[in-house]
Structure formats: C-alpha cells, structure tokens
Amino acid sequence: MLLSLDPNSARKKLNEFGCSFNHSDFELNKNERINDVEHNEIVFFRKDTKNSVRVNLSNFLKSEQTIRILQNNIIHPNAISMCLLPDKSIFCYGNYPVSGAAFILYPDSTIKRLSAGNPSGNMGVVYHDGFIYLFGGCNAQGKTWNKAAKYELSTDKWYKTCPLEEDLSRVSCIAGNYGNYGIAFVGYESSKLYLYNQKQDIYNEIYLNFAAQTNNILLQAENRVFLIESSKNIYESEPNQLSYWIIIEVSQISYSNRVAYQVYFNQSCYFMDIHCKIYKFDIKSLQLTMTQV
Known part of the structure; x- marks a missing residue:
C-alpha cells in the first residue's frame, strides 16, 4: 500500500494502522530504530506492532511525505538493533520472541x-567484510550486558569475541579502516571510544577529549568521522586522529536528548529524535535542517 499524504494526514492514517507517531508513544518505545533500505528511504520499526514504516527521503522538507506500511506479519524483536547490508537488506537483532532473535528484512519486504x-x-550492531559485529547491550531483564559477538552471514554461524571490559547499556558503531582496527564504537554513557582489532580480537580504548553524553551517533563519511551528540553538539575528527575532536558550529536547531539510528547517503546524515522530527546533517556544508514526519 502506497500513500502520498501531507504530514498531518499521514499521522492520522498511521494511527489507523496502529503506528502512532505521537510523542508519548515514541518516548515509551525508545528502542525503535531507523535505517536506509534503498538509499532513498528510511524504514522505521515499531517493536509493539507487526508493521514498519518507510519514509521516502526524496520528499524531504517538502509538503508531502510518501509513507508505505509494510504488512508483512513480522514479529519484531524487543530492543531491536539493525544495520544495513551491501545488498540493501537489513540485519535485525533483538531478544524477542526468543533470546538473540535475528532475521534479515529484504527490500521487497x-x-x-x-x-x-x-x-x-x-x-550496537555493525556489518564489516561478511560479518555482523555486536557489542554491549542488555539482557532480557534489562541489566547491562558486556557481551561481544560476531555472526557470519555466509554460514549462519555465531562466534564469541573478546568481551568488553566494562558494561555498556547501549553502543553506537561505525565500520571503517583504521589501520589494523576495523570497527569503532562508543558507549552511550561513556567518554571513551573503542577500536576493535578483528585480526587479534582485542579492543583499544581511546579517551575522548570531551565528555560524551548519552545516545550518541557515530558516522564515518568522506574520510571524516562525526559524533552527533545528544546534548546538541556535533564533533568532527579524522580516522587516524580519533583522540582529537573539534566542535562544529551548526544552526540553532535543537533536537531531543534521545536520537535514533542514523541513515547516511548522498553526503548527508539523517536521524530522528523522540519528537518524531527527522534531521538532515549535510556533510559538505555542515548545515543542519529539520522536518516533521
């Protein structure tokens, strides 16, 4: 079903399908994520329904939004995490209906x-070179969980990796080339950045030169690394200088202290806060703009 609606009509129609976008609903379900499917859409998962919503980004900041409800009878995992795969499918992971539930959602649903x-x-879930790497997290009782694991897509097998040295209730990840270190991640409530060495299965800990707040987003693009912080600050660094970050002066647009998973394409980073506002951070111009879904 494809609906082309203005934002108010879209919100009303989504409510009819059980996909409410009001503030209280979103705040209660803060484990939802957004991600990129076909480099022109955000897919927004509801953990309490069997629907997901795709928002067409080609209409970003326009009067109409293209909203598609996917009624594909998915049982969404609780506390879902996800990452985009090279074929534009999405790896999804959570702890419901069974502990460690995982599935792949393809672009055709x-x-x-x-x-x-x-x-x-x-x-924190990230794809790199045929493997899915997972960090941090919490167990079914909501307690912090200092686990680390990897999943091999070609064999459907899970492997344990070196455990984290401290509990991180949630982590944000980026995959990139940092010499021997292939994956970077930061705890939502930590001022530390960790680099994972895939060959030696060890972690290198880097202290940031600022006190990172909760619910950060890490992004690597154009040989630069950006940290979008929940305290409304955006920082920039380089892959070989991750101990040194500079703050970027952006517009006075403010966003919530909780932001969802990012989407990156066409030199822009998109993210969503608990007020259901979508933000676009342009890597080239360093401008931040906002729209309401």
Missing part, C-alpha cells in the same frame, strides 16, 4: 529468519 545469537538486546 520478504523475511529470512536466522539462527539465534547471544541472549542480549539493545546491542
């Missing part, structure tokens, strides 16, 4: 269920 992983949700 078909589902492939995978073997279950470690009993944890809310993990």
Whole structure:
C-alpha cells in the first residue's frame, strides 16, 4: 500500500494502522530504530506492532511525505538493533520472541529468519567484510550486558569475541579502516571510544577529549568521522586522529536528548529524535535542517 499524504494526514492514517507517531508513544518505545533500505528511504520499526514504516527521503522538507506500511506479519524483536547490508537488506537483532532473535528484512519486504545469537538486546550492531559485529547491550531483564559477538552471514554461524571490559547499556558503531582496527564504537554513557582489532580480537580504548553524553551517533563519511551528540553538539575528527575532536558550529536547531539510528547517503546524515522530527546533517556544508514526519 502506497500513500502520498501531507504530514498531518499521514499521522492520522498511521494511527489507523496502529503506528502512532505521537510523542508519548515514541518516548515509551525508545528502542525503535531507523535505517536506509534503498538509499532513498528510511524504514522505521515499531517493536509493539507487526508493521514498519518507510519514509521516502526524496520528499524531504517538502509538503508531502510518501509513507508505505509494510504488512508483512513480522514479529519484531524487543530492543531491536539493525544495520544495513551491501545488498540493501537489513540485519535485525533483538531478544524477542526468543533470546538473540535475528532475521534479515529484504527490500521487497520478504523475511529470512536466522539462527539465534547471544541472549542480549539493545546491542550496537555493525556489518564489516561478511560479518555482523555486536557489542554491549542488555539482557532480557534489562541489566547491562558486556557481551561481544560476531555472526557470519555466509554460514549462519555465531562466534564469541573478546568481551568488553566494562558494561555498556547501549553502543553506537561505525565500520571503517583504521589501520589494523576495523570497527569503532562508543558507549552511550561513556567518554571513551573503542577500536576493535578483528585480526587479534582485542579492543583499544581511546579517551575522548570531551565528555560524551548519552545516545550518541557515530558516522564515518568522506574520510571524516562525526559524533552527533545528544546534548546538541556535533564533533568532527579524522580516522587516524580519533583522540582529537573539534566542535562544529551548526544552526540553532535543537533536537531531543534521545536520537535514533542514523541513515547516511548522498553526503548527508539523517536521524530522528523522540519528537518524531527527522534531521538532515549535510556533510559538505555542515548545515543542519529539520522536518516533521
């Protein structure tokens, strides 16, 4: 079903499908995520319904939004985490209906269920070179979980990796080339950045030169690294200088202290806050703009 609606009509129609976008609903379900499917859409998952919503980004900041409801009978994992794969499918992971539930959502809305992983949700999840890497998270009782694991897509097998040295209730990840270190991640409530060495299965800890707030977004683009912080600050660094960050002066647009998973394409980063506002951060101009879904 494809609907082309203005934002107010879209919100009303989504309510009819059980996909409410009001502030209280979103805040109660803060484990939702957004991600990129076909480099022109955001897919927004509701953990309490069997629907997901795709917002067409080609209409960003225009009067109409193209909203599509996917009624594909998905049982969404609780505390869902996800990452985009090279074929534009999405790897999804959580701890419901079973601990470590995992599946792949393809662009045509078909589902492939995978073997279950470690009993944890809310993990930082990132794809790199045929593997899914998972960090941090919490267990079914909501306690912090210092687990780390990797999943091999070609064999549908799970492997344990070196455990984290401290509990991180949630982590944000980026995959990139940092010499021997392939993956970087930061705890939502930590001023530390960790680099994971895939060959040696060890972690290198880097202290940031600022006190990172909660619910950060990490982004690597154009040989630069950006940290979009929940305290309304945006920082910039380089892959080989991750101990040194500079603050970027952006417009006075303010966003919530909780932001959802980012989407990056066409030199822009998109993210959503708990007020259901979508923000666009342009990497080239360093400008921040906002719209309301």
